[in-house]
Amino acid sequence: MSLKLGVNIDHIATLRQARRAPYPDPLDAAAVCLSTGADFIVVHLRKDQRHIQEKDVARLCKVFPGKIHLECSYSEQMEKAALKYKPHSVCIVPEEPGEVTTTGGLKFSPKTNSRLMKMIANLHKKHILVSLFVSPVAADIRTAAKLGADIVELCTRDYSEATSSKQAQKLLQELALAGLLANELGLEVHAGHGLDYHNVLAVADLGGISCMNIGFAIITRSLFAGLPTAVNEMKGLL
Numbered sequence: 001m002s003l004k005l006g007v008n009i010d011h012i013a014t015l016r017q018a019r020r021a022p023y024p025d026p027l028d029a030a031a032v033c034l035s036t037g038a039d040f041i042v043v044h045l046r047k048d049q050r051h052i053q054e055k056d057v058a059r060l061c062k063v064f065p066g067k068i069h070l071e072c073s074y075s076e077q078m079e080k081a082a083l084k085y086k087p088h089s090v091c092i093v094p095e096e097p098g099e100v101t102t103t104g105g106l107k108f109s110p111k112t113n114s115r116l117m118k119m120i121a122n123l124h125k126k127h128i129l130v131s132l133f134v135s136p137v138a139a140d141i142r143t144a145a146k147l148g149a150d151i152v153e154l155c156t157r158d159y160s161e162a163t164s165s166k167q168a169q170k171l172l173q174e175l176a177l178a179g180l181l182a183n184e185l186g187l188e189v190h191a192g193h194g195l196d197y198h199n200v201l202a203v204a205d206l207g208g209i210s211c212m213n214i215g216f217a218i219i220t221r222s223l224f225a226g227l228p229t230a231v232n233e234m235k236g237l238l
């Protein structure tokens with residue numbers, strides 16, 4: 001059975017916001033992605049709303065119920081938005097002001113954990129599945145399970161930035177072990193960040209992962225190949 005593909009369409013909105021224009025519309029992108037191989041649409045609602053806007057989340061969740069995977073921080077403002085629009089699932093990610101993209105998995109601490117536990121419980125009350133974006137580290141996987149997450153998304157950023165095949169192999173092994181532990185603890189496993197048409201195969205081959213969340217590589221490929229081809233090619237690899 002092939003892995004599921006979540007296509008992150010943030011950069012469709014990045015392009016729109018470059019001109020503050022009404023297009024390209026993330027809703028159109030979502031429709032194309034879902035009809036050409038995507039199983040889910042991923043959007044990251046950032047505090048500064050520099051690409052995806054709250055109104056995009058509202059429209060996407062209304063038009064594509066059961067298909068929207070919302071990435072957001074664990075702030076109360078984001079929790080409120082998630083509870084209001086009820087996406088299929090929420091992936092809680094760390095968010096630093098000024099960062100170009102998410103820099104890594106959540107950094108757990110007693111204060112963060114109690115906030116996360118509260119947010120996870122509130123999302124569950126609305127039947128929203130909760131994923132935590134984590135580094136492929138045993139202690140963090142165990143914490144995610146203890147906090148009540150349904151899913152862990154393993155951060156593949158370090159793997160995608162490996163500068164030698166030896167380093168990539170070592171990081172793949174870490175991802176494999178983390179995935180195995182997560183499965184043992186009853187968690188569904190996703191993977192994402194920095195995955196592209198070349199480096200995704202080795203991650204897909206690890207087993208135990210149910211969904212890959214990929215954005216930048218697909219959206220940039222779509223500029224030259226078209227969005228249907230870019231999505232279809234990636235789904236074909238999975």
Ligand code: PXP
Nearest residue numbers: 102133192193194213214215216
């Ligand atoms: N998963 C998470 C948690 C992310 O924050 C991102 C980036 O928004 C992605 C996946 C997609 O990463 P990329 O755009 O590098 O494919």
